[in-house]
Amino acid sequence: MIQLKQIEKTYRTDTIETLALNGINLNIAKGEFLSIMGPSGCGKSTLLNIMGLLDAPSSGEVLIDGQQTTHLSDKALARFRNQKIGFIFQSFHLINDLKVLDNVELPLLYRNISAKERTELAKEALVKVGLSNRMKHFPAQLSGGQKQRVAIARAIVGKPELILADEPTGNLDSAMGNEIMELLLHLNEVDGATIVMVTHDETMAKKTHRLVRLFDGSQVNDHALKPMYA
Amino acid sequence: MFKHLFKLIWNKKKQNFLLITEMFVSFLVLFAVFSMVVYFYQNYKKPAGFDYNDVWVATFSMPEHLQSNDSVNLFAEAMRNSLKSMPEIKELSFTSMNVPFSMSTNGTSVSSQQKPRVHTNIFEVEPTYKDVLSIHMVEGRWFQKGDHVAKLRPVVLNQKLKEELFGSEPALGKTLGEENYKTGQFEDRFKVIGVVQNLKETGDYQAIESGVYRGMDSGGLRWNNTILLKVQPGADAAFESRLFKTLSNMTGTSIEIEHLEKKRITKNKLALVPMIIMLIVGGFLIINVAMGLFGVLWYNINKRRGEIGLRRAIGASGSAVSKQLIGEAMVLSTMALIVGSFFAVQFPLLHVFDLPASVYVAAILLAIVFIYLLVFVCALYPGKQAAAIYPAVALHEE
Numbered sequence: 001m002i003q004l005k006q007i008e009k010t011y012r013t014d015t016i017e018t019l020a021l022n023g024i025n026l027n028i029a030k031g032e033f034l035s036i037m038g039p040s041g042c043g044k045s046t047l048l049n050i051m052g053l054l055d056a057p058s059s060g061e062v063l064i065d066g067q068q069t070t071h072l073s074d075k076a077l078a079r080f081r082n083q084k085i086g087f088i089f090q091s092f093h094l095i096n097d098l099k100v101l102d103n104v105e106l107p108l109l110y111r112n113i114s115a116k117e118r119t120e121l122a123k124e125a126l127v128k129v130g131l132s133n134r135m136k137h138f139p140a141q142l143s144g145g146q147k148q149r150v151a152i153a154r155a156i157v158g159k160p161e162l163i164l165a166d167e168p169t170g171n172l173d174s175a176m177g178n179e180i181m182e183l184l185l186h187l188n189e190v191d192g193a194t195i196v197m198v199t200h201d202e203t204m205a206k207k208t209h210r211l212v213r214l215f216d217g218s219q220v221n222d223h224a225l226k227p228m229y230a
Numbered sequence: 231m232f233k234h235l236f237k238l239i240w241n242k243k244k245q246n247f248l249l250i251t252e253m254f255v256s257f258l259v260l261f262a263v264f265s266m267v268v269y270f271y272q273n274y275k276k277p278a279g280f281d282y283n284d285v286w287v288a289t290f291s292m293p294e295h296l297q298s299n300d301s302v303n304l305f306a307e308a309m310r311n312s313l314k315s316m317p318e319i320k321e322l323s324f325t326s327m328n329v330p331f332s333m334s335t336n337g338t339s340v341s342s343q344q345k346p347r348v349h350t351n352i353f354e355v356e357p358t359y360k361d362v363l364s365i366h367m368v369e370g371r372w373f374q375k376g377d378h379v380a381k382l383r384p385v386v387l388n389q390k391l392k393e394e395l396f397g398s399e400p401a402l403g404k405t406l407g408e409e410n411y412k413t414g415q416f417e418d419r420f421k422v423i424g425v426v427q428n429l430k431e432t433g434d435y436q437a438i439e440s441g442v443y444r445g446m447d448s449g450g451l452r453w454n455n456t457i458l459l460k461v462q463p464g465a466d467a468a469f470e471s472r473l474f475k476t477l478s479n480m481t482g483t484s485i486e487i488e489h490l491e492k493k494r495i496t497k498n499k500l501a502l503v504p505m506i507i508m509l510i511v512g513g514f515l516i517i518n519v520a521m522g523l524f525g526v527l528w529y530n531i532n533k534r535r536g537e538i539g540l541r542r543a544i545g546a547s548g549s550a551v552s553k554q555l556i557g558e559a560m561v562l563s564t565m566a567l568i569v570g571s572f573f574a575v576q577f578p579l580l581h582v583f584d585l586p587a588s589v590y591v592a593a594i595l596l597a598i599v600f601i602y603l604l605v606f607v608c609a610l611y612p613g614k615q616a617a618a619i620y621p622a623v624a625l626h627e628e
Contacts, residue, residue, distance in 0.1 A: 045626065054543055055622040075547045082545025089625065093540045097241040102234070109234055110545035138241075154544070 002028040007060035035205035038214035086155030090167035094139040101135040125153040145176030165197040253566035263512040264593035270435040279429040281364035282490040291483040321460040326354035330431040331493035341407040342395040350440040370424030373445040382421040391440035433497035527612040539624025548617035559609035
């Protein structure tokens with residue numbers, strides 16, 4: 001599904017050069033649930049951004065579904081993200097001025113589909129995350145767990161093959177965090193979505209198929225936790 | 231996408247209220263400015279209806295020792311002969327003081343069978359007046375010598391007065407009443423013998439006013455001490471000096487000589503003053519609005535970096551983000567324009583200021599186009615800046 005070849009990422013200012021990622025090689029199979037762990041500032045989110053085509057590596061190659069993404073135009077990258085990738089963020093990134101249903105519909109706005117179909121798909125996604133009774137609410141009227149469910153519904157509404165989750169349980173208490181994790185596991189096991197999750201939580205990470213550890217921008221550990229189709 | 235933008239704006243209506251109000255006020259100011267500009271332009275495009283080039287105006291006072299009408303008429307005849315003997319003068323006409331482009335007016339109220347009362351300018355003229363100003367007849371004839379002895383005094387109307395009094399019906403031979411200011415009653419006094427093309431006597435930018443031309447009677451010269459002189463092209467200051475001396479020697483009073491062309495320029499400048507003031511005020515306001523709009527959009531973008539980052543992440547290209555922000559500004563301006571247009575449309579409907587409806591319609595359209603252009607230009611750069619936001623950075627900041 002995803003192939004990262006010799007990924008390097010360097011941040012430069014006038015005076016300082018920081019190596020955020022150093023020679024990362026990673027193959028993620030279709031249907032795999034992979035977690036990435038490491039201390040703060042080790043490059044986890046940078047790696048996730050590169051996988052999600054939100055950031056470009058300083059060197060190396062990113063292939064998604066066998067397609068080279070390095071030289072794609074801004075429009076092509078946007079189309080790629082829209083069709084193939086769903087994002088879940090620690091701080092949810094919901095638009096507070098839009099109702100839940102409208103928030104979930106957002107990715108579909110950038111596809112050529114009718115308003116009716118958009119609404120149907122968004123409702124379907126909200127049913128999947130158990131929020132069918134909160135469609136007309138604004139994000140401010142929801143709990144943290146519910147907000148993250150909305151964010152998950154938004155990530156899956158376009159039926160992407162890949163879901164990238166950046167500390168999805170980071171802002172939630174353990175009960176809500178577990179609920180969200182169960183939801184992600186369900187999406188992976190039942191719907192076959194490939195998921196890459198950055199987390200600080202060892203317990204959550206152990207529920208996934210594979211764990212990759214980073215330290216100072218380098219990949220220090222990569223081991224399978226459980227078989228993919230157990 | 232439009233529905234989405236509308237939802238987004240509607241749900242933020244409190245935050246957007248001030249911006250909409252600002253656009254609404256700008257629209258109304260622009261509507262006022264454009265109404266004036268269009269009105270002036272429409273007037274400017276109309277033909278002058280006469281030739282003011284090489285026409286001079288001489289004003290004098292009739293010598294006090296001239297008591298009877300006969301002596302006044304004899305004096306005027308001598309004056310006319312003396313002036314006509316000057317090779318530089320092609321034609322001349324004694325007339326009332328309300329010559330074209332002057333600050334003087336002379337009004338009366340007339341009536342026809344169709345219209346009980348129409349207020350109009352009235353001009354006391356001689357048969358030569360038409361040739362001095364090269365006035366074009368539309369119907370009938372101009373005055374002739376001896377016309378003033380008729381029982382009903384012959385008059386010539388301009389087209390505007392003719393339409394006000396008779397509409398599309400013919401005016402020739404019709405009788406007009408004039409108000410007797412002592413009794414307030416209208417008495418039959420005039421008979422229409424001709425209709426002339428409208429004359430823009432109040433300047434290029436002012437509306438054409440209704441006018442009736444009345445041949446001067448035997449006592450008219452006592453009160454009408456103005457002469458219009460059609461001079462040869464190139465008549466110079468030396469001639470003007472000789473003319474001044476001639477008139478001064480004859481009348482023994484102070485003489486004033488003016489050129490219609492210069493009077494026209496002065497009159498036009500005076501007419502343009504309110505428009506220039508409005509343009510300056512409007513211009514400052516627009517600069518203010520543009521800066522405010524630019525600032526608000528810029529601020530919104532900085533406030534919405536997280537949202538922009540998210541949109542980029544879920545599939546919006548840079549240009550889509552830019553288009554969205556410009557689109558939002560356009561939807562906001564549309565809301566302001568709908569409210570503004572509602573108020574502006576009342577002007578032609580209620581006949582405010584009695585301007586033609588076409589002036590208001592054109593002004594509304596121009597103001598709408600201007601506001602859209604202004605908003606578009608102000609949103610363009612912030613939109614581009616938004617497109618340049620790096621999604622990974624914006625999402626991280628949030």
